Amino acid sequence: MANENPWPNEGNTGHIWDEDIRELDYPPPLWWMLAFYAGFVMIVFYALYYPTIPTPTGNTKGLAGWTQMKEYHEDFETLNKWRAEKFAAQEQALTEKSVEEILADKNLVDYAVATSKALFGDYCAACHGAGGAGNVNYPILADDDWLWGGDVNTIYQSLVSGRVGNMPAYGAMLSSEQIGQVTDFVIAMSEGKADSEAFAAGREVYNSIGCAGCHMPDGSGMAALGAARLNDKVWRFSGERAEVMKTIAKGVNAIGEKETRHAVMPAFAERLGDKEVKRLSIYVHSLGGGK
Amino acid sequence: MDTVVKPQYNDGVVKAFTLAAIVFLVLGTFFGTYAASELAWPFLNFDTAEITFGRLRVIHTNTVIYAFGGNVLMATAFYIVQRTNGRPLYSNKLAWVQFFAFQAGLLLAVITLALGMSQAKEYHELEWPLDIAVALVWVLFTFNFTMTIAERDKQKVPHIYVANWFFFGLLIMVTYLWVLNALSVPVSLFRSYSLFSGVQDAMIQWWWGHNAVGFFLTAGFLGIMYYFVPKQAQRPIYSYRLSVIHFWSLMFGYVWLGAHHLQYTALPDWVGSLGAVISLAMIIPSWGGALNGMLTLSGAWDRLRTDYILRFLIMSLAFYAMSTFEGPVMAAKSVNALSHYTDWTIGHVHSGALGWVAMVSIGAVYHMTMKLWKTEMYSMSLINFHFWLATIGTVFYIVAMWVSGIMQGLMWRAYDDYGTLAYTFAESVAAMHPYYVMRAIGGILFTAGAAVMLYNMIMTIRMANARQTQLAHA
Ligand code: HEC
Ligand code: HEC
Ligand code: HEM
Numbered sequence: 001m002a003n004e005n006p007w008p009n010e011g012n013t014g015h016i017w018d019e020d021i022r023e024l025d026y027p028p029p030l031w032w033m034l035a036f037y038a039g040f041v042m043i044v045f046y047a048l049y050y051p052t053i054p055t056p057t058g059n060t061k062g063l064a065g066w067t068q069m070k071e072y073h074e075d076f077e078t079l080n081k082w083r084a085e086k087f088a089a090q091e092q093a094l095t096e097k098s099v100e101e102i103l104a105d106k107n108l109v110d111y112a113v114a115t116s117k118a119l120f121g122d123y124c125a126a127c128h129g130a131g132g133a134g135n136v137n138y139p140i141l142a143d144d145d146w147l148w149g150g151d152v153n154t155i156y157q158s159l160v161s162g163r164v165g166n167m168p169a170y171g172a173m174l175s176s177e178q179i180g181q182v183t184d185f186v187i188a189m190s191e192g193k194a195d196s197e198a199f200a201a202g203r204e205v206y207n208s209i210g211c212a213g214c215h216m217p218d219g220s221g222m223a224a225l226g227a228a229r230l231n232d233k234v235w236r237f238s239g240e241r242a243e244v245m246k247t248i249a250k251g252v253n254a255i256g257e258k259e260t261r262h263a264v265m266p267a268f269a270e271r272l273g274d275k276e277v278k279r280l281s282i283y284v285h286s287l288g289g290g291k
Numbered sequence: 292m293d294t295v296v297k298p299q300y301n302d303g304v305v306k307a308f309t310l311a312a313i314v315f316l317v318l319g320t321f322f323g324t325y326a327a328s329e330l331a332w333p334f335l336n337f338d339t340a341e342i343t344f345g346r347l348r349v350i351h352t353n354t355v356i357y358a359f360g361g362n363v364l365m366a367t368a369f370y371i372v373q374r375t376n377g378r379p380l381y382s383n384k385l386a387w388v389q390f391f392a393f394q395a396g397l398l399l400a401v402i403t404l405a406l407g408m409s410q411a412k413e414y415h416e417l418e419w420p421l422d423i424a425v426a427l428v429w430v431l432f433t434f435n436f437t438m439t440i441a442e443r444d445k446q447k448v449p450h451i452y453v454a455n456w457f458f459f460g461l462l463i464m465v466t467y468l469w470v471l472n473a474l475s476v477p478v479s480l481f482r483s484y485s486l487f488s489g490v491q492d493a494m495i496q497w498w499w500g501h502n503a504v505g506f507f508l509t510a511g512f513l514g515i516m517y518y519f520v521p522k523q524a525q526r527p528i529y530s531y532r533l534s535v536i537h538f539w540s541l542m543f544g545y546v547w548l549g550a551h552h553l554q555y556t557a558l559p560d561w562v563g564s565l566g567a568v569i570s571l572a573m574i575i576p577s578w579g580g581a582l583n584g585m586l587t588l589s590g591a592w593d594r595l596r597t598d599y600i601l602r603f604l605i606m607s608l609a610f611y612a613m614s615t616f617e618g619p620v621m622a623a624k625s626v627n628a629l630s631h632y633t634d635w636t637i638g639h640v641h642s643g644a645l646g647w648v649a650m651v652s653i654g655a656v657y658h659m660t661m662k663l664w665k666t667e668m669y670s671m672s673l674i675n676f677h678f679w680l681a682t683i684g685t686v687f688y689i690v691a692m693w694v695s696g697i698m699q700g701l702m703w704r705a706y707d708d709y710g711t712l713a714y715t716f717a718e719s720v721a722a723m724h725p726y727y728v729m730r731a732i733g734g735i736l737f738t739a740g741a742a743v744m745l746y747n748m749i750m751t752i753r754m755a756n757a758r759q760t761q762l763a764h765a
Contacts, residue, residue, distance in 0.1 A: 013531050020521075020522075022521075022528070024529055032533070032578070038575075040572070046571070059559065060561070062564075066560075068560055111709075114709060118713070120715075121716070122716055
């Protein structure tokens with residue numbers, strides 16, 4: 001901060017801070033200055049080339065005629081053209097034929113399955129697991145145990161309009177003792193031991209309160225309602241006693257029950273379009289359990 | 292010079308900010324490393340909402356940017372403004388008020404973010420009561436800093452040193468952009484809704500968001516560079532004229548860049564183009580700063596061999612030059628179409644955040660520690676060790692993200708023989724695993740370096756204090 005300059009010969013600006021901080025009077029390097037000006041020139045050219053400057057009625061269009069929507073449509077066209085050249089016949093068949101007709105055509109089935117992988121992976125696997133292997137609370141699609149039905153038309157319907165299974169909550173209608181009894185009975189059904197007298201009390205509840213009306217007296221389920229089959233080893237939610245009790249006490253998608261299980265299959269007709277829904281129906285049918 | 296009586300500086304508060312900065316560097320990088328590990332090994336969230344990736348990520352960004360970055364800026368700004376204006380702070384009391392209010396705000400920030408309270412605006416998550424509190428602390432900072440310059444002895448210090456310009460630019464820009472982006476309608480103590488909606492909201496958000504990078508994480512740290520590089524190198528700044536030109540081009544240029552975050556969205560084409568072209572034009576002004584720092588060293592390059600602190604400073608300039616080239620390239624339309632939404636962005640952020648912001652801060656803090664506590668460092672070889680941990684950690688991080696980012700971008704747009712997407716999104720996630728592991732290892736190295744630094748500082752301060760008591764008793 002002294003007024004005299006202790007470094008008179010190094011070419012500093014003469015300002016000194018904090019005892020020894022000073023700046024030299026060099027110009028910026030020439031290449032840097034040139035590049036700096038080139039930057040301004042580039043801005044001008046870029047602004048001529050792309051839509052860049054706002055005007056009272058919109059914006060300048062730019063010599064390239066570029067817009068992001070145009071770029072998108074062009075890319076999409078290229079792809080569609082490529083697909084059309086190679087697969088026009090198959091795509092048209094998928095558009096025009098019904099799922100049953102498609103299923104009858106082996107080549108078309110192979111084509112639909114081959115083109116479904118990413119579609120299923122991006123839209124379905126988050127709930128149903130990779131390859132339809134199922135997830136906690138989301139049904140397996142790769143086995144032959146169906147809630148709503150495994151023929152290709154029913155699968156197609158499941159996709160088109162979605163599915164909401166409905167089971168009432170029995171927590172208020174039954175005592176906890178009764179819930180325990182019917183739970184044991186349901187578990188016994190899945191193990192093939194339902195005939196045992198040990199489960200008589202549970203069977204009594206099952207038949208009298210209305211379970212049988214949806215799940216059938218023998219527990220074989222009812223596809224029209226999406227009522228799960230209970231007399232096999234496959235659990236749609238879980239076979240643990242506490243979880244089964246929860247299903248019975250709180251129901252599934254039961255109206256007015258806060259803790260009910262939620263199980264909603266979204267509708268895909270509008271989201272994906274009919275052709276893609278058909279493609280996926282064939283794919284799901286082919287996963288292993290199609291009927 | 293020897294006859295000049297040294298002015299008394301208010302260094303107590305600077306010491307406090309400095310220590311807080313390094314404590315938060317350790318914490319913030321730990322949070323980052325944990326978040327990175329969760330991406331590599333998802334079980335690490337233990338199904339606990341407070342530490343799931345979504346919340347931990349925000350805690351990480353807020354701790355590193357505001358707690359670490361903010362404390363570094365406050366420490367160095369108060370350190371530099373006193374020394375380059377030859378006087379103590381305008382108000383030492385206000386500076387302490389600022390210190391305690393800021394730390395309290397940061398603590399509340401971590402708690403509320405962990406509880407999931409968020410405005411959901413990136414780098415601006417704090418809900419409105421804390422949002423206002425932080426703004427008030429910032430205004431206090433601005434006032435105290437500005438008054439210290441204004442009330443200097445203009446006979447002795449007629450010119451304002453360039454480091455102060457950068458801090459001043461930072462203070463002004465951050466204040467108005469923070470407030471603008473914060474405008475919202477509170478509906479309860481912990482919930483508010485933005486005043487803007489749709490694409491306007493997005494544009495205001497990224498107008499702020501990019502300036503969080505450009506001013507909070509760049510301008511202030513260039514101020515740090517302009518003081519500590521010549522001090523540590525004991526060389527004059529290479530070119531005064533260069534500093535003037537690149538200062539004003541950064542000030543005028545940065546505010547235009549936000550739109551490059553929103554290309555290929557509902558944002559009108561022309562706004563995106565404008566953001567992209569000004570971004571490209573920013574390469575040279577940014578390099579001006581890096582160049583001025585590096586050329587300051589000309590004739591003293593050999594000192595890099597022995598001076599580990601100088602190594603941190605120079606390495607930071609190299610990373611600054613690299614990321615200010617990379618960023619503009621990523622703003623170009625065709626590159627952006629590939630890089631956007633991928634890990635490439637994350638790699639770019641961290642070559643700036645680790646390589647530039649953290650390294651220049653680390654160099655400055657080592658320098659300040661010795662000056663503030665008037666001592667040598669406890670261990671110079673630990674500084675060297677820290678340098679290698681930080682450098683290798685950073686390189687691991689950014690290389691991993693380059694590979695994974697470009698791979699993601701290519702996988703998302705790949706078509707198979709049928710003209711349908713070749714990969715599901717989940718497959719692209721699975722392919723990232725090795726790179727997420729590599730990034731986590733980089734993070735562990737970097738965080739270990741930060742811990743070594745904290746240890747070295749604590750030992751240095753204990754050493755200095757012990758010597759003080761000895762002197763007092765003698
Ligand atoms: C948000 C989660 C979710 C998504 C996404 C989803 N599903 Fe479902 N899906 C369900 C649930 C829940 C059920 C069971 C509905 C019920 O309980 O009645 C179901 C049922 C089905 C069924 C009927 C199963 C049966 O046993 O009858 C089919 C078929 C099906 N989904 C196919 C698909 C396909 C194909 C996709 C992708 C286009 C898809 N789902 C996407 C949740 C989902
Ligand atoms: C209105 C028809 C209806 C009635 C009545 C009904 N259920 Fe259900 N139940 C369903 C439906 C539908 C499902 C499948 C829901 C789904 O998958 O979304 C189901 C599912 C179940 C499940 C889960 C099966 C699994 O695989 O996880 C159990 C257990 C069950 N019901 C037991 C009972 C019992 C016990 C009763 C009588 C107390 C009963 N249900 C009454 C419709 C009914
Ligand atoms: C040990 C060092 C660090 C590690 C391991 C780390 C890790 C991470 C991770 C995992 C993310 C989230 C990435 C994603 O969403 O995919 C992230 C984001 C971020 N980190 Fe770090 N971080 C570290 C240090 C820092 C530092 C020191 C800073 C700043 C000074 C910083 C600034 C940021 C920013 C700004 C983001 C948000 C990036 C974006 O949204 O594009 N990080 N970090």
